[in-house]
Amino acid sequence: LYRILHAEHPRTGDAWCIYPTYDFAHGQSDAVEHITHSLCTLEFEAHRPLYDWLVEHLPVPSTPRQIEFARFNLSYTVLSKRRLLKLVEGGHVNGWDDPRMPTLSGLRRRGYPAAAIRDCAERSGVAKRDSMVDLAFLEHCVRTELNQTSERRMGVLRPLKVVIENYPEDQVEELEAVNNPEDAGAGTRTVPFSRQLFIERGDFMEDPPKKFFRLAPGREVRLRYAYFITCREVIKNADGEVVELRCTYDPETRGGDAPDGRKVKATLHWVSAPHAACAEVRL
Known part of the structure; x- marks a missing residue:
């Protein structure tokens, strides 16, 4: 539930050596902030009993509830922040808003309307089982939204x-x-x-x-x-x-x-x- 580390902290110096783990702090932070529902991905399902036990037995002002759901996975698309960070730090892309990146800022620069992304998420739904959304389905939602809202202009590339x-x-x-x-x-x-x-x-x-x-x-x-x-x-x-x-x-x-x-x-x-x-x- 906590770690003991005898080392100087950049802010508090050596006044404190006990550091809470995620499991210890998660439920209490939600309760202090009066969060009603804490939404997590499926890998946190095994942590829920500890989350509930700490909220029940510690003097916190509210009783939040943890609910798990499956990640939104896109075919042929890397969504791991850790791996995307390597692309940014390695100079393989021009930042987090590079149009090739699957980030919201990258999709915005690519011309994806926010309404199309919301439509894709709503139509894919929330599930308890991991699944894969075909990238072509997201593109279909984008085309549908643009077809209904975008003004046409003529141009030639070649x-x-x-x-x-x-x-x-x-x-x-x-x-x-x-x-x-x-x-x-x-x-x-x-x-x-x-x-x-x-x-x-x-x-x-x-x-x-x-x-x-x-x-x-x-x-x-x-x-x-x-x-x-x-x-x-x-x-x-x-x-x-x-x-x-x-x-x-x-x-x-x-x-x-x-x-x-x-x-x-x-x-x-x-x-x-x-x-x-x-x-x-x-x-």
């Missing part, structure tokens, strides 16, 4: 230039885009549309396989909130890399629908090249 040959060179249109299709109250915004655009490089293939429905030579696709475009020409550099696409657009399809009812199998996100803003993206 830009490929698109020139719409039959669009006026000096014309810029302001097209209406929905902020959040899951929340009508989020309203709309306007996005500029011009003759030169950027699309994602992965959204084009010069020789597409059978089930590739995005842009290819001679194929028509929809630009989100904008028009139908058709790829007419592929321009390459000296190394044979595709650097630009020459396309045409159908001015009757503004907003993404064709008056004649024809359908396309793919919708691409895009940004207007003259209005694009550079951004740092951490993946």
